[in-house]
Amino acid sequence: MAVFQLGESFKVVLSEIIRHAEIITSNNRNYFAFFRNVLHQIKESALLLDLLGKLEDNDHIGRLSALTRLGEITDELDGSSCPVFSEEEEKGAFLRGVILGECPLRGKGISEMSADLSSNLPLYHLLAMLDGPSVEAFTRERIILDSHCTASALRLSTLLGWHLFSEEDIQRVLENGESSGLLLRTAIDYAGEIGFKDLLKCNRRLAKHEDCSVIYSYLDALAYSEELDVSLLAEIHGSLPPAMKSLVEALISSRDNPLSEFSAAGADRIILAQTVFHGDPSQAGKGSAGGVGTLLSALAGELPSSSSIHGVCTITAVPTRYWGNDMKTFERLSPDHTVMRIPVCSDQASEQGLFGKLYPEILLRLRHSMKFFNVRPNIFHLRYADFATLAASKIARETGAKIVFTVTPDPHRRLSSGVNTHTDLSIEKASKELTKVFISDWLIRLSDGLIGIGGEHSRAELESFFPELSDRNSITGKKLVMLPEGVIPGEFCPLINRTTEVERLLFDSKRRYRLSVERRNRPAILTVGRLNNLKGQHRLVQAWAKSQLSRLFNLILIGGDLESPSDEEQEVLSEIHSVLLNSSNLDGAFCHLPALENRTVRCLQNALASTLAPGNVNIYVAPSLKEEFGLAILEAMSAGFLAIAPEVGGVSTYIKNETNGFLINTATSETIQKGLEHILLERNYRSEDLRKIAGRGMKTVLNEYNLKRIARRYAQYYTGLFASAK
Numbered sequence: 001m002a003v004f005q006l007g008e009s010f011k012v013v014l015s016e017i018i019r020h021a022e023i024i025t026s027n028n029r030n031y032f033a034f035f036r037n038v039l040h041q042i043k044e045s046a047l048l049l050d051l052l053g054k055l056e057d058n059d060h061i062g063r064l065s066a067l068t069r070l071g072e073i074t075d076e077l078d079g080s081s082c083p084v085f086s087e088e089e090e091k092g093a094f095l096r097g098v099i100l101g102e103c104p105l106r107g108k109g110i111s112e113m114s115a116d117l118s119s120n121l122p123l124y125h126l127l128a129m130l131d132g133p134s135v136e137a138f139t140r141e142r143i144i145l146d147s148h149c150t151a152s153a154l155r156l157s158t159l160l161g162w163h164l165f166s167e168e169d170i171q172r173v174l175e176n177g178e179s180s181g182l183l184l185r186t187a188i189d190y191a192g193e194i195g196f197k198d199l200l201k202c203n204r205r206l207a208k209h210e211d212c213s214v215i216y217s218y219l220d221a222l223a224y225s226e227e228l229d230v231s232l233l234a235e236i237h238g239s240l241p242p243a244m245k246s247l248v249e250a251l252i253s254s255r256d257n258p259l260s261e262f263s264a265a266g267a268d269r270i271i272l273a274q275t276v277f278h279g280d281p282s283q284a285g286k287g288s289a290g291g292v293g294t295l296l297s298a299l300a301g302e303l304p305s306s307s308s309i310h311g312v313c314t315i316t317a318v319p320t321r322y323w324g325n326d327m328k329t330f331e332r333l334s335p336d337h338t339v340m341r342i343p344v345c346s347d348q349a350s351e352q353g354l355f356g357k358l359y360p361e362i363l364l365r366l367r368h369s370m371k372f373f374n375v376r377p378n379i380f381h382l383r384y385a386d387f388a389t390l391a392a393s394k395i396a397r398e399t400g401a402k403i404v405f406t407v408t409p410d411p412h413r414r415l416s417s418g419v420n421t422h423t424d425l426s427i428e429k430a431s432k433e434l435t436k437v438f439i440s441d442w443l444i445r446l447s448d449g450l451i452g453i454g455g456e457h458s459r460a461e462l463e464s465f466f467p468e469l470s471d472r473n474s475i476t477g478k479k480l481v482m483l484p485e486g487v488i489p490g491e492f493c494p495l496i497n498r499t500t501e502v503e504r505l506l507f508d509s510k511r512r513y514r515l516s517v518e519r520r521n522r523p524a525i526l527t528v529g530r531l532n533n534l535k536g537q538h539r540l541v542q543a544w545a546k547s548q549l550s551r552l553f554n555l556i557l558i559g560g561d562l563e564s565p566s567d568e569e570q571e572v573l574s575e576i577h578s579v580l581l582n583s584s585n586l587d588g589a590f591c592h593l594p595a596l597e598n599r600t601v602r603c604l605q606n607a608l609a610s611t612l613a614p615g616n617v618n619i620y621v622a623p624s625l626k627e628e629f630g631l632a633i634l635e636a637m638s639a640g641f642l643a644i645a646p647e648v649g650g651v652s653t654y655i656k657n658e659t660n661g662f663l664i665n666t667a668t669s670e671t672i673q674k675g676l677e678h679i680l681l682e683r684n685y686r687s688e689d690l691r692k693i694a695g696r697g698m699k700t701v702l703n704e705y706n707l708k709r710i711a712r713r714y715a716q717y718y719t720g721l722f723a724s725a726k
Contacts, residue, residue, distance in 0.1 A: 040467035060430035071097020089431035192221025213345030243323035250329035273377035277388035300337035302711035363391035486705035516588025531560035538575035540623035543673035605639035642694040660696040
């Protein structure tokens with residue numbers, strides 16, 4: 001059954017498309033990939049319009065995808081050729097296609113595509129880089145017609161250096177007591193970027209504004225204009241929140257002792273910048289910080305020792321409300337690896353991982369911070385398809401650095417993981433998912449090098465989702481290199497310390513959920529990761545609590561900020577608490593530890609493995625709805641845990657079911673329970689059989705996913721890219 005619902009009369013049109021298409025689908029059961037390949041072959045607007053007329057109204061994935069392709073192949077856009085849209089999401093989809101196709105804009109074409117400048121500001125920024133005069137004219141028009149778009153027009157002008165506002169205009173905004181915090185910040189940013197130095201110096205009162213985000217914009221603008229007075233910094237330092245204090249200290253330090261170790265300017269050496277905006281790499285397991293941060297830290301620690309790479313700077317953005325007293329703007333994690341944190345003051349959430357409203361702020365702060373602290377890498381490695389990463393790509397191009405992008409089939413896989421996935425999504429959610437698809441497509445075209453995760457055996461699946469990668473007429477087809485990710489295997493704490501570590505963490509009487517001494521010799525089911533609905537820890541707790549597994553296994557959960565949980569974390573915690581509240585018989589069988597340093601987690605895994613009673617086997621369960629790769633799974637496998645992981649996602653590239661681990665359906669607590677009981681209770685596996693499977697899993701990690709070996713391959717890749725730029 002085809003996932004995209006086509007009317008009966010469209011079968012003729014579809015067969016005609018396929019007859020002319022060079023599509024390989026024999027090994028591809030994902031209909032979203034199939035549909036992407038079909039659209040890629042269509043070169044005529046009339047055929048796309050016919051397709052749009054035949055797709056069902058609730059097939060939002062299909063309709064929005066087709067609209068993006070329509071925008072991409074439109075040769076020239078003016079008011080008369082622009083389609084009529086009934087939804088704002090349809091306009092956004094078409095606009096994304098116009099950007100991909102680098103379509104010239106004429107007359108009122110851009111005006112027809114959106115009545116709200118703010119709703120698609122990152123896209124307009126991209127569009128302006130392709131056709132600045134048309135977008136600038138449109139922006140001027142919007143300012144005249146709608147005073148509510150002043151902040152958006154200011155932001156766009158700031159990013160592009162347009163002189164749409166005079167110094168007097170900005171002064172009026174700063175003097176207006178009714179100006180919102182957003183408008184004030186944006187006006188200050190504009191003044192700093194355009195170079196209104198005298199205006200900035202005359203508004204020194206802004207350094208003591210009640211809104212710390214206004215203070216940040218003011219200090220940032222002064223520093224970027226090279227008008228920052230150290231005496232001013234000393235005057236306000238004591239009253240600032242932690243994020244601002246750290247920034248002020250870093251600015252003072254850089255003025256006294258300019259940094260040079262992360263500047264490749266004029267030097268024959270490689271300085272690598274890598275970005276991760278989903279959580280702080282030093283805070284793995286808290287908030288949105290996950291396994292990628294741990295990977296980047298470990299990889300950065302290994303790269304310089306095996307290559308000509310002289311330094312690695314990991315760039316992240318941290319909301320000021322989450323900035324702890326011990327956080328630093330610059331933090332050295334190892335001799336050759338430093339984290340640079342960009343404070344983000346906006347109260348906007350990540351918008352399901354898109355960062356659309358944070359795009360202007362992240363772009364400006366990153367541009368300025370790299371100037372302040374003399375960070376000048378010659379290679380930028382970008383990960384994730386979001387607007388924060390898109391902002392980083394713009395900065396990389398400005399500095400002349402080579403760009404590497406890690407390509408993943410996310411969210412491509414889940415867009416048709418079930419027969420009716422496309423119709424289950426609202427148009428708003430479909431638009432968000434397809435925006436991520438667009439950003440991946442854009443970065444693929446923009447990048448100098450592309451890395452696919454999982455090794456050569458994953459290439460075919462990846463290429464099925466990205467037609468350009470296998471299109472012989474596309475230069476991007478020559479860029480993709482498949483490199484696995486991995487973990488550092490080995491012992492992470494001395495044998496003599498392991499019992500102490502278990503006692504300290506698992507049996508601590510001060511913890512709300514801890515193990516009882518009476519259950520000390522029971523094997524454990526362990527899961528590690530940040531707390532959110534996708535990771536599914538609450539579904540695992542529900543499955544374990546309702547099963548005989550709770551009698552046989554202790555359940556240990558590691559992850560989350562338990563003292564100050566985010567809204568997303570609190571939602572999962574509430575689900576867990578509600579299960580345990582009505583299950584007094586589980587007292588002492590469940591332990592929940594907060595996010596821990598990776599070395600501590602690895603040490604605990606070693607400790608559990610070495611203190612296990614003879615004949616038992618510890619289990620690692622990843623209850624996520626899907627895992628793109630699953631570094632925490634590999635870490636557990638390297639310690640000898642039997643891995644049970646989602647059948648959806650990329651884990652199947654290294655776990656072969658019933659050979660070196662197990663794959664189960666993790667969609668609900670019921671399917672998790674059924675999968676675990678089938679393996680651990682019903683299949684009559686002997687403990688010896690399970691230990692052998694776990695042993696093969698350990699060998700898989702040692703032989704194929706050893707990060708020390710993988711780091712050498714990454715280093716060779718970066719070195720080759722650097723050499724090609726000379």
